[in-house]
Structures are given as C-alpha cells and as structure tokens.
Amino acid sequence: MPARALDDGLPWQLFAEGQYRYARREALRQLEAEPDRFADRYVAAAAALRLDAADAQGAQELDELVRADPPMPWAALAALEQGRLRALRKEPDEAVSRFAQAFLQAPNDAVFQCAAQALRRLFDEHKDLKKRHSSLARQARSARVGAHGSGCAVCSAGPAGGRRSVGHPLLWVVRFYRRQVRPAIGDRCVIEPSCSEYFA
Secondary structure, three states: OOOHHHHOOOHHHHHHHHOHHHHHHHHHHHHOOOOOHHHHHHHHHHHHHHOOOHHHHHHHHHHHHHHHHOOOOOHHHHHHHHHHHHHHHHHHHHHHHHHHHHHOOOOHHHHHHEEEEHHHHHHHHOHHHHHHHHHHHHHHHHHOOOOOOOOOOOOOOOOOOOOOOOOOOHHHHHHHHHHHHHHHHHOOOOOOOOOHHHHO
16 A cells, blocks of 8 residues: 555555565564554564564564454554465465455555455455355455555565655655665665665
C-alpha cells in the first residue's frame, strides 16, 4: 500500500519504501516509548518477516498483534501480512483464509485493493483453491485494480513498487546520493538510520 494512503510516521514510511531494516529499527525504538502503538507493532513484525520469512520472532510478534485485536486498518494489514507469509511458506489454504479476512473487512480502498490483488494472484497460482472458493474468487476478480493495486507494500514479496512520483528536486538529490554515491563510498555515518534515510 502506498505510504500516501496510510501515513503513520517514519516507521511506516520506511516500510512502504522497502527499507525494512530501518523500518524495524525505528519501530522498535518508538515502541520503547509507546509499547502499545499498533502501527509500530505491525511495522516491527512485518519488517522482520520481509527481511527473513523464516524469522520466528517476527511471526510471533505478528501473531501477538492479531491476538491483541488491533483497530482497523492494522487488523486488516496484519491479516494481509499473515496471508503473504503463508503464501511464501507454501500454505495456500491458510493464505486464502488470511487474505479473505482482510478482503471482507477492509477499512478502506487501499487495503481492499491490496487484498483483492493478493487473492487474484493466489487463485491464479492454485486453480484448485479457485474452485473451492469460487464465490470469493469471483468477488476478488470483480474488484477493479485502482491506483493502489500496483504499489501495494503489504502484498508484494519484496520492496514496495510504484513509488516513482515526481517530487521536490532536493529529494532527487538525496535519492541519487542513497542509490549512487553511498554504495560507492560506503556507509560513513555513525547514526542509523542515516540522515538521508530520515530526510527522504
């Protein structure tokens, strides 16, 4: 889901950009001050799983978040992330269950489109599931892919796509530095996330 659709602080923005290591670190830092903040709990768990789908701690944190009965949209986002994890672990039945939960309880268009996209992808890969869940498959297929469909940070297996917006020229300079200069000279900043990570 694009950061502009759900902007809940720096951890979420870093997560939406695919900066999972920094997103998790920042979310954990903020959780020290506010341990019950659902947005940061979600980002910390989901970022850990994006870095390593076999991360038992991240999976446990996500399960604990779901058991804590978070408010929307965090409940739906947690269900989407659980579905993504189950799909990666080759558990398509469990993945359909989690994606369907998010799809049927979506609090906004961005989550709805993301869940529909995940279901369509799963049904395309597993024709037997499509037959067993024909009604859900029709609903997901009839959901039109809107502006959120291609850049869904939650549903994508890797870094979020679709963030190629034209922004402030200073952002271009920072992004150029992060992508071209910093890899060439190495990380010289002792602060993590670095100033360029905070800035852009």
